[in-house]
């Protein structure tokens with residue numbers, strides 16, 4: 420994907436999320452939870468997150484240094500994390516358990532240890 | 542089928558992976574020995590030259606030379622030897638990367654058989670899109686023919702996002718277009734072309750596109766590395782065989798909470814390391830694999 424198109428898609432995702440939380444406000448429900456995650460050589464911070472089954476969540480990623488990838492195959496979720504941009508991934512965890520996520524863009528000596536866990540609880 | 546002789550086997554026992562490709566089966570019946578000759582090749586993988594971690598491999602500097610010596614000691618030499626990537630361990634320093642590549646090249650220069658094929662792994666190529674690697678070893682993807690088998694190497698590591706990419710896929714398609722549908726095709730690549738365990742990044746982002754291009758061909762076998770252990774998998778009629786490493790073994794996919802090298806066990810040194818012979822049985826387009834461990838000095 421070229422960067423321009425990616426930006427457009429990212430913008431699209433933002434407005435969709437904004438729209439959703441506006442609707443949620445009108446209905447006096449809680450807006451979607453947003454979790455901020457920073458990627459840096461060679462870790463995600465936080466490296467473990469706990470989500471509630473069936474409750475939608477938005478993960479917002481920034482990178483402190485180089486291009487990183489976020490990939491959580493069990494959720495079929497992935498994103499490129501480009502310096503200077505915010506990458507967003509929306510999840511609705513369906514299954515209880517612990518699931519791996521990894522950086523899937525080779526980022527240096529230590530890349531292979533760059534992973535984390537998503538815990539889904541009832 | 543050609544069997545590696547027992548003496549050779551014992552010499553290699555103690556080391557780690559070679560692949561035999563023998564065309565003998567059916568040849569006498571067919572009477573076309575010239576066209577389909579018995580042969581085998583040796584696959585070595587993931588040597589990670591420059592790796593430093595004594596609890597994982599206290600003989601990091603000795604394991605590769607031992608493998609070279611073991612291959613040299615074979616009475617019947619393989620037709621060729623292939624290294625399926627991660628020749629060197631990654632470094633953020635481009636100078637050091639070149640130093641490791643140069644040392645690796647010098648060490649494997651001691652192989653008796655000069656017919657050696659190379660391909661990069663992500664450790665060699667992902668930080669500079671294969672630039673340093675190519676300075677030493679040339680093209681990162683190419684094809685060649687040997688005794689009736691068409692060999693194709695696929696580069697899924699020069700892109701740090703583990704993509705083969707549109708341009709290379711177009712090249713692969715054009716290369717395969719020149720082959721009969723029943724041609725004997727062997728693919729060498731570093732990462733698995735199928736989703737072995739993407740949770741540990743054991744996959745190729747667009748690997749399914751390569752498998753799709755290979756599907757119409759009836760006799761395709763893939764040999765790869767990256768996961769530092771033997772693994773055998775079928776996508777339809779296509780067999781995928783991964784090789785052991787020559788530096789450290791990795792745990793079975795998803796078997797432990799974190800993907801980390803298996804530690805060295807002094808009671809069983811070199812355990813899980815090795816190379817293989819592949820015996821090509823051309824008549825049936827079958828490949829028998831003989832695994833060889835690494836032996837201590």
Ligand SMILES: [Cu+2]
Nearest residue numbers: 627662663767
């Ligand atoms: Cu690798």
Ligand SMILES: [Fe+2]
Nearest residue numbers: 587627662767
């Ligand atoms: Fe490796």
